[in-house]
Amino acid sequence: MHLRRRALVVGLALAVTPLLGGTAYAADLPAPTATAPVTGTASKTGQPTLTAVRTGRHDRYDRTVFDFAGGTPGYRVEYGTLVGQGRGDVIPLAGAATLVVVFSGVGVPAVNLGKVYNPRYPTLRQIKSGGYFEGYASFGLGVQDRVGFRVLTLHNPDRIAIDVAHQPTQRFGTAPYFHEGHAPEALVEHVRVGRHPGYDRVVLDLQGAQQSRLDVRYRGPGSTIRVTLTGSGSATVSPHGSYAGPQSYRFGLPALRTLSFTVVGAGILTADIGTAARHGFRVLLLQNPTRVAIDVAR
Numbered sequence: 001m002h003l004r005r006r007a008l009v010v011g012l013a014l015a016v017t018p019l020l021g022g023t024a025y026a027a028d029l030p031a032p033t034a035t036a037p038v039t040g041t042a043s044k045t046g047q048p049t050l051t052a053v054r055t056g057r058h059d060r061y062d063r064t065v066f067d068f069a070g071g072t073p074g075y076r077v078e079y080g081t082l083v084g085q086g087r088g089d090v091i092p093l094a095g096a097a098t099l100v101v102v103f104s105g106v107g108v109p110a111v112n113l114g115k116v117y118n119p120r121y122p123t124l125r126q127i128k129s130g131g132y133f134e135g136y137a138s139f140g141l142g143v144q145d146r147v148g149f150r151v152l153t154l155h156n157p158d159r160i161a162i163d164v165a166h167q168p169t170q171r172f173g174t175a176p177y178f179h180e181g182h183a184p185e186a187l188v189e190h191v192r193v194g195r196h197p198g199y200d201r202v203v204l205d206l207q208g209a210q211q212s213r214l215d216v217r218y219r220g221p222g223s224t225i226r227v228t229l230t231g232s233g234s235a236t237v238s239p240h241g242s243y244a245g246p247q248s249y250r251f252g253l254p255a256l257r258t259l260s261f262t263v264v265g266a267g268i269l270t271a272d273i274g275t276a277a278r279h280g281f282r283v284l285l286l287q288n289p290t291r292v293a294i295d296v297a298r
Contacts, residue, residue, distance in 0.1 A: 063164075072159070082139075082140030123144045147166075172295070179211060188204050212229040213230040223276070281297070
């Protein structure tokens with residue numbers, strides 16, 4: 001069953017289909033940003049039964065709802081490859097990435113596990129089941145890109161909702177970017193890169209819950225993007241910047257080629273990102289964990 005918002009052709013008003021037991025307004029929740037695996041435990045003893053699979057499109061994310069009778073089961077949700085339960089065969093899905101959902105301690109589902117759902121929303125493209133075997137039922141959510149997601153366990157009625165974020169709406173450009181962050185220190189913990197449809201991404205995982213002061217811009221007329229993170233200090237912490245990992249990287253991606261760190265001092269840390277050409281970039285400030293993502297268009 002598809003749940004879709006219905007636009008009223010009167011002014012700018014919107015009528016929205018009720019979702020998850022209440023009215024789902026256009027801005028009811030922000031887009032999720034976390035991409036780490038999520039697990040949950042069963043809400044009751046016994047074996048809940050899956051009774052329906054539904055989808056809905058929101059302004060900032062797409063939602064899949066799994067309805068249950070008899071409580072909600074344990075689950076694990078993570079990016080990976082959907083394989084058949086008890087068989088191990090790979091099940092392909094539409095989209096550039098697959099979010100795998102495995103329910104544990106469930107009874108035989110009361111839905112057609114052979115049905116393929118094709119909502120074709122901005123992020124959520126397809127849903128297939130990996131089957132049922134000895135208390136485990138699995139599903140794959142084919143998504144347009146590896147984006148943030150969240151899992152909600154809800155009751156009255158019992159259901160588990162999975163939201164996948166829409167792609168960022170920021171445009172790519174070459175103008176400098178600045179953010180007045182207030183983290184006392186500029187501490188980078190990890191560096192990650194990824195190839196996405198139309199762009200490459202480098203992620204700087206930061207220590208702490210706050211963003212550092214941030215300046216991102218091309219260095220002169222060349223193709224190197226300089227990222228400058230600055231700690232603001234506090235009454236108890238002197239600002240400093242650091243990164244304990246390798247000081248330089250080679251990526252070999254279409255847009256991203258190299259990255260090198262320099263500790264300037266006085267709480268300042270720079271990361272120079274070598275790109276293939278002076279293409280547009282965009283900056284995303286994300287939480288859980290705190291991180292900065294720089295996307296470079298190809």
